Amino acid sequence: MNFQHTEDRRMLADTLDRFIAAEYGFETRDALSRSETGFSPELWRRFAELGAVGALFAEADGGFGGAAFDISVVFECLGRGLVVEPFLGALMAGRAISLAGSDAQKARLAQLVDGSAVAAFAHGEPGTHYEPSRVVTRAARAGDGWVLSGAKAVVPHGEHADFFVVSARTSGGIDDEAGISLFIVPREAKGLTLRGYPLVDGGRGAELAFTDTQIGADALLGAEGRGFATLEAALGAGVLALCAEATGAMEIAQRDTLEYLRTRKQFGVPIGSFQALQHRMADVALEIEQARSAVINAAAALDAPRLTRGRAVSAAKYTIGRVGALVATEAVQLHGGIGMTWELPLAHYAKRLVMIDHQLGDEDHHLARYIALSKQ
Structure with missing residues (x-):
């Protein structure tokens, strides 16, 4: 291929x-x-x-x-x-x-x-630990529309989004795949409150609270109670995007570290000439290529049947989580004390790599998911 x-x-x-x-x-x-x-x-x-x-x-x-x-x-x-x-x-x-x-x-x-609107995907909730089918927020019919009750956590750009795609349960238990519905909710919806705050790796997120939030009948996205497949597809695309973003960040972290090793001198020679540091950078380079291959595999499988897609996406996210932490750690350590300073771009790349692991499922979650999907 x-x-x-x-x-x-x-x-x-x-x-x-x-x-x-x-x-x-x-x-x-x-x-x-x-x-x-x-x-x-x-x-x-x-x-x-x-x-x-x-x-x-x-x-x-x-x-x-x-x-x-x-x-x-x-x-x-x-x-x-x-x-x-x-x-x-x-x-x-x-x-x-x-x-x-x-x-x-x-x-x-x-x-x-055309960039005239900002959208946010509001699915994660407090205490769900990344499980895609665990939805506590509920939606009930009310006259010609719907009423939402519940909360969504750490929604990137939620504070300034023009509208949200929100997951809510219209039937079933809180862990059931069946019974999940998706809704398009405008930011001006009555009963929706937003609390914004800065994110640790830059940018802003928001907590969303739905207190008898009223939305119209046309807010329902797809068929009632059958939104899980759409939800899973959107999450899969999001995970692929995060994995690709991480490979780009790793590339710059590696580049900047190599440049530092070539220019920083100790005992009158560049520290990059020390064999021990060369071995560490060689390991980093190999791991980055492994991560890149996992992302390519996930991209090739994104439109495949559910199990194939799920395994490939989770394998990529697990690999990115593991390799991203390694790259961040090695880059900071090889820079020495300067690697931790806020003024150096590297520190921001390292922080972003660590935080990508916690978006849409961390390393542990996707390893468990990959194992579970492989048994099906």
Whole structure:
């Protein structure tokens, strides 16, 4: 199988890399990540103009890509630049709408593709420990619409999202796959409250509380109680995106560490000439290639049947979690004390790699999931 990217994907990657290098330097990224919004709406629109958002969606949805390798190309570039704009929410919410939405609901995708709207995917809840089918938030019919009650935790960009794709239980027990429904909830919905806060690796997240939140009948995304397949597909795309982002971040961490080893001198020679440090960097290089191969495998399986996709995605996320921690640790240690300083970009790459492990299921969760899926 040929895993070389198409010319269009290579051109997109080159365009994104050049734009990020010119307009999204570390100082800019650092200021944006600590700002009140946690990202730049203007830069979000400019990324959209470049086609970075449109590459995440199929032509039928107003984009020009939408394939798994399109996702991985875009997010690898974002990882190299530590981009904090709301790409992940657009991808996951947009994929759910694309898979299950009505024509009227799919009209929202155009707002994502052109950068005029921000979407957030609100699924995780306090105490669920990443289990995709564990949904406590409930939705009940009320007249011509629905009423939501519950809470969602650590929703990236939730504080400034224009709308949310929210999972809620309309029937069944809290761990049942059957009975989960998805809803499109506007930020102005009555009874929805948001509490925003900065995230440890940059940007902002939010807690969502639904207190008898009233939404219309047209908010239901797909069939009532049958949203789990759509939910799982959106989560799979999100995990692939995070894994690709991590490979981009690892690449820069490795590059910067090699440069430091070539320039930092001790005993009159570059410390990179010490054999022990060369061995450590060789191990890092091998592990990064292993992680990259796992991401390629996950991308190739994203549109496969559920079990094949699930195993490949979980294998990639497990590998990324393990290798990301190794790369972060080795890069910081080989830089010495300077590796921990906030002013050095490397510290931010290391922190992002560690936090990616905790998004959409950590290393332990995906190892257990891979084992469980392999027995089916």
